Amino acid sequence: MSDVKKVVLAYSGGLDTSIILKWLKETYGCEVVTFTADLGQGEELEPARRKAEMMGIEEIYIEDLREEFVRDFVFPMFRMNALYEGVYLLGTSIARPLIAKRLVEIAHETGADAIAHGATGKGNDQVRFELSAYALDPDIKIIAPWREWEFKSRTDLIDFAEKHQITVPKDKRGEAPFSVDANLLHSSSEGKVLEDPYEEAPDYVYQRTISPEEAPDKATHIEIGFNSGDPVSIDGREMSPASLLGVLNELGHDNGVGRLDMVENRFVGMKNRGVYETPGGTILHHAHRAMESLTLDRGAAHLKDELMPRYAELIYNGFWFSPEREMIQAACDLSQQDVEGTVRVKLYKGNVTIVGRKSDRSLYSEDLVTFEDDHGAYDQKDAAGFIRLNALRLRTLAARKRRD
Structure with missing residues (x-):
């Protein structure tokens, strides 16, 4: 990484990423470009711009990605009814590939040779950011400060911030409750x-x-x-x-x-x-x-349910841009016509x-399910042969058990 000259940093404007910004400059002696995404987090983003300017940043990207986020990432995932481990709707997981995509694009636009993120070495986000980035640019360099720097505690970070005149809000001096x-x-x-x-x-x-x-x-x-x-x-x-x-x-x-x-x-x-x-x-x-x-259709619906856990796991683990996720997505989208x-x-x-x-496209038929006269829409006698054919292997097994 010694030849890194310019880095695009995923920057929130908070204490941690402000420390990372200064650390990148000190450690790599490189130019830093900041990228702040509005994904609907509910925070005012202009303070991030002002803080980046105060820290000497000249190239500052602040982008409203809410429509792209929902249209191209959230809605495709919801078409698949994705739930990780049966319950989690993957809210954090699905945002990471979009952020990584823009980091790589901005790196190309600005001539940067690396991107950087503030995810820790214990979590999933580092994997999601980096797998997505490598899928889009196999040669991109990635800096993950939490895996590199010498800081061991919150106190170390605050000491570094104060040494370099980075404002430390009062609520950041103690341990955050969560x-x-x-x-x-x-x-x-x-x-x-x-x-x-x-x-x-x-x-x-x-x-x-x-x-x-x-x-x-x-x-x-x-x-x-x-x-x-x-x-x-x-x-x-x-x-x-x-x-x-x-x-x-x-x-x-x-x-x-x-x-x-x-x-x-x-x-x-x-x-x-x-x-x-x-x-x-x-x-x-x-x-x-x-x-x-x-x-x-029943067959399509049940196949989707079989594929869904695999699809959800791919998103959770950071494989949004993988061929297998795209293959499942293509099958899913075909089913949604x-x-x-x-x-x-x-x-x-x-x-x-x-x-x-x-729905005008409904497959539900009142004529078929009614308890009243269905006027010949369904011949109940047909069920006898259907049941006997499906029971054939069960009857064969039962006969063997009886012989035993």
């Missing part, structure tokens, strides 16, 4: 007060949802319109991807929807307890499955209940 990552899809909290998996998370951990106990006593009803597997409207009003997810987030927040407390298996080998809030995503997940239940219509959803005290669904 760490937070947020974007338009979710917020995640982990560490410190959450490290004992038997202790209930304190109320102050939750930021995106009110407690289900404090949610209104009256249910909220909404209608979500779908086209080709993606949500396109709420209560008949068409919206852009990011706007629609934002409205679902507000509805989920107000009804205490989308809380998850889980112990997950990190890709690097350890178990970790995380508290996640995905209000809009939780509503969308249930609504999309309901739309598929009406419009998707007729997934269109409207789903009626009831939100009540943390619950998402599907109460209705309709």
Whole structure:
């Protein structure tokens, strides 16, 4: 890395990445370009620009990526109904490939020879950033300060900051009660007060949802319109991807929807307890499955369910840009051509209940399922032969057991 002349840093403007910025300059003697992405984390980003300017940075990228994030990353994932380990909606995982993509693109635009990130050596994010970057540019150089520098504690970092006149906010001088990552899809909290998996998370951990106990006593009803597997409207009003997810987030927040407390298996080998809030995503997940239940053929639906855990694991482990993820995505997207219509959803005290669904592409037939006269649509006598054929191997096995 001795020949690194210019680095693009994923920069939040916070204490850690400001320390990294100064450390890169000191350690590598290189020029630093900062990149700050607006993924809907809910923070004002202009302070990041001012802080970078104060630290002598001339090339500063601050970009609103919310629409691209939801349209090209979140929605494709939700078309697959992806859940990691059966419950996690992958809110942090899905943001990393987009950030890595822009880091690499900005490196090409500015002539930088390396990118840098602030992920620690214990977590999944270092893997996600770097696998994505290498998939897009096999020759890119990557600097991960947490794996390189000599700092051993929070005190060491603060001492370095003060030595180099980097402002240390009062709330950063003590140990943070937990760490937070947020974007338009979710917020995640982990560490410190959450490290004992038997202790209930304190109320102050939750930021995106009110407690289900404090949610209104009256249910909220909404209608979500779908086209080709993606949500396109709420209560008949068409919206852009990011706007629609934002409205679902507000509805989920107000009804205490989308809380998850889980112990997950990190890709690097350890178990970790995380508290996640995905209000809009939780509503969308249930609504999309309901739309598929009406419009998707049984074989296609069951195959999707078989492929889903593998797909979710690929995203969690950082393989968004892998050929196998793209292959599964292509199959998934083919299945979504007729997934269109409207789903009626009831939100009540943390619950998402599907109460209705309709579609011009529906495979549901009242003539076939009715308990009344179906006018010859289904001959019940046909079931006898169907059952006997399917029972043949079971009867053969039973006969052998009886002989034994």
